[in-house]
Amino acid sequence: MKKINIIIILIFSTVIINSAWSQDDVIDYTSKVPKFKFANTLKQQLKQLETNPLMLRFAESRKKMKDDRYRPYYHFVSPEGNLNDPNGLSYWQGRWHLFYQAYPPEDTRQHWGHAVSDDLIHWSDLPYAIYPGPEYQCYSGATLVEEDRVIAMYHGTRLGNMVAVSEDPLLLNWKKIGEGAVIPMTPNSKDLPYDVYDPNIWKKDGMYYSMSGGITKDANSGNQRVSSYLFKSKDLENWDYMHKFIENDYFTQVGDDGACPYFWPIGDKYILPFFSHISGGQYFLGDYDMKRDKFVVTSHDKFNFGPTKPAGIHAPSAAPAPNSKDVIVIFNMNDAKPTEGWNQIMSLPRRLSLQGNDTLMQSPAGDLKSLRYNKKIVKAQTIPANQEIVFRDIQGDAMEIELEIDAMEAPMVELNVLRSPNKKEFTRIAFYKDRGMWQGRNYDRPRPKSFSPKYNSLLTLDTSYSSLLPDVKSRAPETGSFYLKPGETLKLRVFIDRSVVEVFANGKLCLATRVYPGREDSVGVSIGSMGRDVKLLSFEAYQMKNIYMQDE
Numbered sequence: 001m002k003k004i005n006i007i008i009i010l011i012f013s014t015v016i017i018n019s020a021w022s023q024d025d026v027i028d029y030t031s032k033v034p035k036f037k038f039a040n041t042l043k044q045q046l047k048q049l050e051t052n053p054l055m056l057r058f059a060e061s062r063k064k065m066k067d068d069r070y071r072p073y074y075h076f077v078s079p080e081g082n083l084n085d086p087n088g089l090s091y092w093q094g095r096w097h098l099f100y101q102a103y104p105p106e107d108t109r110q111h112w113g114h115a116v117s118d119d120l121i122h123w124s125d126l127p128y129a130i131y132p133g134p135e136y137q138c139y140s141g142a143t144l145v146e147e148d149r150v151i152a153m154y155h156g157t158r159l160g161n162m163v164a165v166s167e168d169p170l171l172l173n174w175k176k177i178g179e180g181a182v183i184p185m186t187p188n189s190k191d192l193p194y195d196v197y198d199p200n201i202w203k204k205d206g207m208y209y210s211m212s213g214g215i216t217k218d219a220n221s222g223n224q225r226v227s228s229y230l231f232k233s234k235d236l237e238n239w240d241y242m243h244k245f246i247e248n249d250y251f252t253q254v255g256d257d258g259a260c261p262y263f264w265p266i267g268d269k270y271i272l273p274f275f276s277h278i279s280g281g282q283y284f285l286g287d288y289d290m291k292r293d294k295f296v297v298t299s300h301d302k303f304n305f306g307p308t309k310p311a312g313i314h315a316p317s318a319a320p321a322p323n324s325k326d327v328i329v330i331f332n333m334n335d336a337k338p339t340e341g342w343n344q345i346m347s348l349p350r351r352l353s354l355q356g357n358d359t360l361m362q363s364p365a366g367d368l369k370s371l372r373y374n375k376k377i378v379k380a381q382t383i384p385a386n387q388e389i390v391f392r393d394i395q396g397d398a399m400e401i402e403l404e405i406d407a408m409e410a411p412m413v414e415l416n417v418l419r420s421p422n423k424k425e426f427t428r429i430a431f432y433k434d435r436g437m438w439q440g441r442n443y444d445r446p447r448p449k450s451f452s453p454k455y456n457s458l459l460t461l462d463t464s465y466s467s468l469l470p471d472v473k474s475r476a477p478e479t480g481s482f483y484l485k486p487g488e489t490l491k492l493r494v495f496i497d498r499s500v501v502e503v504f505a506n507g508k509l510c511l512a513t514r515v516y517p518g519r520e521d522s523v524g525v526s527i528g529s530m531g532r533d534v535k536l537l538s539f540e541a542y543q544m545k546n547i548y549m550q551d552e
Helices: 002-026 042-050 053-065
Strands: 083-092 095-102 111-117 125-131 138-145 150-157 162-168 198-204 207-217 224-233 239-245 264-266 268-276 280-289 294-304 313-320 328-333 352-353 359-364 373-377 381-383 387-395 398-405 412-419 426-430 456-463 477-481 490-497 499-505 509-514 524-530 534-544
Touching: 042 053, 053 125, 083 111, 083 328, 095 125, 095 138, 125 150, 138 162, 138 313, 150 198, 264 313, 264 352, 268 294, 268 313, 268 352, 280 313, 328 509, 359 499, 359 509, 373 387, 381 524, 398 412, 412 490, 426 490, 426 499, 426 534, 456 499, 456 509, 477 509, 524 534
Parallel strands: 083 138, 083 313, 138 198
Antiparallel strands: 083 095, 095 111, 111 125, 138 150, 150 162, 198 207, 207 224, 224 239, 264 268, 268 280, 280 294, 313 328, 328 352, 352 359, 373 534, 381 534, 387 524, 398 490, 398 534, 412 426, 412 524, 426 456, 456 477, 490 499, 499 509
């Protein structure tokens, strides 16, 4: 009798759980944001956008916030409200499209915001692209560009992974596939052998493939590790689960998860950028075993070097560069200070390319040079040891600096930007030649006749003294490593944009963080060397235009 009662209780509990889940399915989650149907020709669409209420609202919102001291000039920031992950970066009919998690004021659940660009730098707002309903929120995902349409696959909270398609010139009209999630969730994550989370999508041999980000828990310790789950489909609506996709991950740390994954060819290999809520943006390089449908990881590194909050790199969105074996990636960046009406921003887009088998090159992408004006040149000179040289004619909080230094034997070289005259505030970029980890001992037997260890160099972006304001959260110094060949000089491109500093070094490394100087005069630039002299070979500085005020 007791056994029957237990069975009845279990059945009744299951009915209650399933009933609750079913009720959740039928709740009306239709967005309260106005939605518009657009024409299917570019000329008509452009005409409609001129008077579209959302477009007019966005323009007014940008105008109201344009004088915010910390709002960037040439990094993308949402036209209204907050911003989160970039999604579905794609190149369609000669234009770049950037989607992102947006929070409209009349319905602050995540929608897919939308912007378009000819050059990855000058972005124009477009109306919201994908609205919640039947899903509760539109979370992260990716796009696949086909000849006649663009497919978006994303996570619809409380339902599962969703698919929508668009085929018009500006990707303004989106139609969802199926009656709900094409890869549905269940009330209990243990019900399924896979996670239903941030998906991406690609095509092989006439079949669609989707990888869903997630975790695996170690059977013995219970510790969480990065994982991803592979599905395939003929029609985008019906998906079959295959298996775990990533193989040979010896690199990530315990606690990492595989959010916001993307998977694209790069050079002669494949890259898988992803985001860990523990340790930030990172990537795998490896080989795509198409017979087994497995990604065999051969190397790994990070896009940020420290926690993602405060002020760090957040989630990636990546897409193939047209007519190239390169990949374009963009990130959102977390804030470190409250800002009224907005918070996060997008990083500059980066072009990723492969050198050799496993060296990832990173350089700024897009037509940044079109923003330059008021060029200043500093003549080549020796920088004396233990002195700081302040460039009195070079100042600004929206600048690009391009320089080359021969560090010779100096223990440390530093460039200070956003520096106040009394150096109460400054952001420090420090270079340590050959001071990083060496690239490994050779254990071959017999030992080679000659063995010369190679040491990486280090670059630090330090915001410890960037702001005197009490509500700014300092970020521990961000330090990355890269290899300089013997005789290779240090080449930096430094981008300063109101509340962000990004530093590219020799096309091999990028450091980025948010900054919030409190003093109006924190706009100076200086250079110095510790211990020994260094040679400044070239130095150019440019003011940078505001991409949002070009028509004024």
